[in-house]
Amino acid sequence: MAECEHLRVGREFLESVSWPFAFRQEAHDRCYCERCYPPHLGDTMNVANYTYVIPRGWTRFAVSVDEGFFNHHDVWDKWLNCYHGTSIENAKSCVEHRQLLLPNDTTMHGKKLEIREGHIKGEHYVFTTPSITYAALDYYAHTYNFQSPYNSQIYTIKVVLQCKQKPDSITVQPETVDARQQGIKICRYIPNDKLEWKTQKRSTVTIYGLLLEVKQYHVHNHSNSFQYQQIRNTQNVSYEPATISQTPSPPPFKTKVSTISNSENISLPTTEKTHREPMSKKRIALLILLVIATILPISALIFGQIYKNDCPIQPWIPRWMTIFGVLLITFKSCSDDINIGGCISGCVSCLLVFFFLGWLITGSVWVFPAKSKVQYNQYNETNYCQENLYKFTFGLLLAQYSLIGLVICCGGILALLGLCLG
Ligand SMILES: [Zn+2]
Known part of the structure; x- marks a missing residue:
């Protein structure tokens, strides 16, 4: 099974920012993208009696932990899971300092x-949250544009630290981005008034992973949903979680699609965001x-089977339908597996396309010439064919030719545009 794109791009990104590899623990990397963490798996977990939201869409690059500390405090079993949105520079610094x-x-x-x-004066706290959605808000988590050296594709990457936190050390408080005033629910699983945790006991938060949200870059790509865009545009934020601050923080509500200036791998397509x-x-x-x-394939299969003896004018028409249905179903399952099976499914799909075209021409030879002779009423006659079967087959063939014509036209226009634009 080929490596997940999120893992690959994340590793490239970490290399480009000189991530401290001495603290890496690749064996505990974990990807929660749709492919690696399928939709049927849970969205939340109960950890030490608190709801922990699974970071769907994110990829963990594990940070090594202090075994003695973890065993002594039974951290894996007894401490809570939480997130801390930040910049990559701060994340690096936190990992190098082993704490927030x-x-x-x-x-x-x-x-x-x-x-x-x-920020609010006197707020000397470390801030965390059990909600990945809250941690990922632009106020907290920075977004970077990154060009992969592997395929030159541009990605947007967000940064959040994944931590364990001692349960009796936290003060739970509401979100501080004014979502409640606007009647906006930030997280599906955790109420707004329990979104933020704070503590002054610095050793009660310990980092075990760097989470990256890797997305292919599109002009309209947003790290946060429509709702947060609205908050950002209309409200003033009071403060951000206090962390090591090595770089000046952008003013509140300035979109933080920042870039890393010291890396050549990172380009600057900072397009204004739209909702x-x-x-x-x-x-x-x-x-x-x-x-x-x-x-479509199921209907074709059913039609072919129901009317298999109802087309004496051309007995191959119902058989054509049956095989067409089987072909489409095979083709569909092949293209579903293409990521998994890689080359093998690719070759099979290629063969199927050729067979499919051949089958289309064969079908046309059987169906179109019968059009002038076919009748749908006297089923004892040799020129009879069941009306629905014949018309459905006829329509299907026409639709396929139209589709092929459309694809050729679009391809031609694109090729022409490509030539014009050089
Ligand atoms: Zn993945």
């Missing part, structure tokens, strides 16, 4: 950490196609 530092702490490089401008439609036209079209792709 508090404001007023001095880093090992001698830098005193101050509360950022716009995402709740259900795009592309998705609806895909859904319709999916429904057709599922219903």
Whole structure:
């Protein structure tokens, strides 16, 4: 099974930012993308009597932990799971310091950490959250544009730290992005008034993973949903979680599609974000196609079987339908597996396409010439064919030719455009 794209791109990204590999523990990497963590698996888990939201769509790059510390405090079983959205620079610094530092702490490089401008004075806390959605808000988690050296594809990458936290050390408080005032529910699983955890006991939070949300870059790509876009545009944020702050933080509500300047792998397509439609036209079209792709082969198979003896004018018409149905179902399952089976399914799909074209021509030879002679009433006659069967087959053939014509036209136009644009 080929390696998941999210894992590959994440590793490339970490290399490009000189991630401290001495702290990596690849054996505990885990991907929660749709392929690696299928939809039928749970969205939440109960960890030490708290709801922990599975980071669907994210990929964990494990950070090594202090075995003695974890065994002594029974951290894996007794401590809570939480998230801390941040920048890659801060994440690196946290991992190198082995903890999230508090404001007023001095880093090992001698830098005193101050509360950022716009933050609440006297709030000397480490902030975490049990909700990946909350941690991933643009206020907390930075987004980077990254070009893969492997295929030159551009990705957007978000950064969140995955931590264990001692249960009796936390104060649970509501979100601080004014979502409640606007009547917006941030997380599907955790109420707004329990979204933020804070503590002043720095050793009660321990990092065990860096989570990256790797997405292919599109102009309309958003890290957060439509709802958060609205919050960002209309409200002032009070503060961000206090972490080591090595880089000046962007002003509140400035879209943080930042880039890393010291890496050549990272390009700068920072397009202004626009809001995402709740259900795009592309998705609806895909859904319709999916429904057709599922219903069509089954109907063809059923028609072919029901009327298998009802077309004396050309007995091969119902057989053609049956084989066509089987062919489509095989083709569909092959293209579903193409990611898994890789090359083998690819070759099979290729063969199927050729067979499919051949079968289309064969069907046309049987169906079209019969059009002038066929009648649908006297089934004892030699020129009889069951009306639904004949018309359905006829329509199917026409539809396929139209589709092929359309594909050729589109391909031609694209090729022409390509030539014009050089
Ligand atoms: Zn994956």
